[in-house]
Amino acid sequence: MNIRLPLRRLTQLFVAAATLGALTACSGSGGQAPPRPSPSVAPGTSSALSAAPTTPSVPATTPGTPAPTAPGSDAGTPPLGSAFQPLWPFTTLAQAQAWQQKYRSGGHQPWHLDPEQTALAFTQGYLGFKDVGRVTQRTVTGRDARIGVGLNLPPDVEGYKSTVAVIHLVRYGAGPDAPWEVVGTDDTTFSLTAPAYGSAARSPMGTGGRISGVDESIRVDVRQPSSTAPIGASCCIPAGGNAQPWNTTVSFTGASDPVLTVVASTGGHISEVERFTVTAVRTG
Template sequence: MWPFTTLAQAQAWQQEYRAGGHQPWHLDPDQTALSFTQGYLGFKDVGRVTQRTATGRDARIGVGLSLPPGAEGYKGTVAVIHLVRYGAGPDAPWEVVGTDDTTFSLTTPAYGSVVRSPVSTGGRLTGVDESIRVDVRQPSSTAPIGTSCCIPAGGNSQSWNATVSFTGASDPVLTIVASTGGHISEVERFTVTAVRTG
């Protein structure tokens, strides 16, 4: 899903790293998760690691709001980012492959499916007075290539859905991200899935 869209890109980074130490953050799952959240998704307030589990080639990194200690929501986890090592060797970089979802999920479209615009999205959410935003992103673009906002939702494991139109898709893999917030921060929970452009 991110930051590399192909194995060849990951291998090219490995060669650059071995030659001159280029972008060493790719070897750190915490930094990769935060770069994904703040840099790629644009969630600037989500800048803290809340939990970490890394075993071999698999890691799950919880990210949370950058709030002062003691503030409401300080210890909360906004999302758990799932990462895997992409490629071979001890310096294979970390790659974001999705999120582990509990109270907020994005199950439509299916992970890895081929999509075209407009795309139907949906999942389940537990919460009160939520407002869901859905963005379609690709690594080669700084801004979303499609957005749907703001879908009211709430209840206990209630279904939600939205249709999102997008234009300018040129990368082989797109990220669909659904986020909700508005109580203490613009983004308090998010969930992602990866799809293909065909």
């Protein structure tokens, strides 16, 4: 059955609908402030790395994907898990999130998405081991990666197949484009067990571990991402044998970053650095 409304009633309904549409158009959400930019180059990283030739394919953010957490907020994001400390390249979750937003908006420094490039940048750029510039092994499982690094040697030279260190990395933050963060090394014939991983940093600091080898010479450096040079060093400790203990004391000054990197290295046979191991200590 058709129902006819009086002309006056139809006019009232039309005016009400037009008014409601105008109000709706004026009530859009306010624009968000642009994310705080991260440094053009991650602390301790060579600027050449920002133009890395190859990067892994990462799904773009699509409608329905949760928006990234604003820089400075750790809400709802398990950064690294309670077992890990952020060594490099980011010192805080806020830094990692700031890079993530810049990557999403303009593809900034895509090498952070490649665990191999991050491991090599850590070794050469941050630790300063320029002769260690080759990937020898790679294991990536979900948000966890182990990257072996080796010396830049010709294939027919002894030591070419040797792994100098196995860098342990994890994704720092949420989402498929969370950057890789170095959290330590996997050690076999050369270890750094003191100070304990994640313990409080104190100067002077006792360091030590175990080593297998012949005529080894151990150097210990204390580094932080905000400094280009070590803030403490101890050299050179003679060592050798089969799983023999070694130890030394290192003093440091100027610690300002929340996490410091303690790195022990040995070499002198075919290269200045032939093996190294790292651990993390906290200043806060």
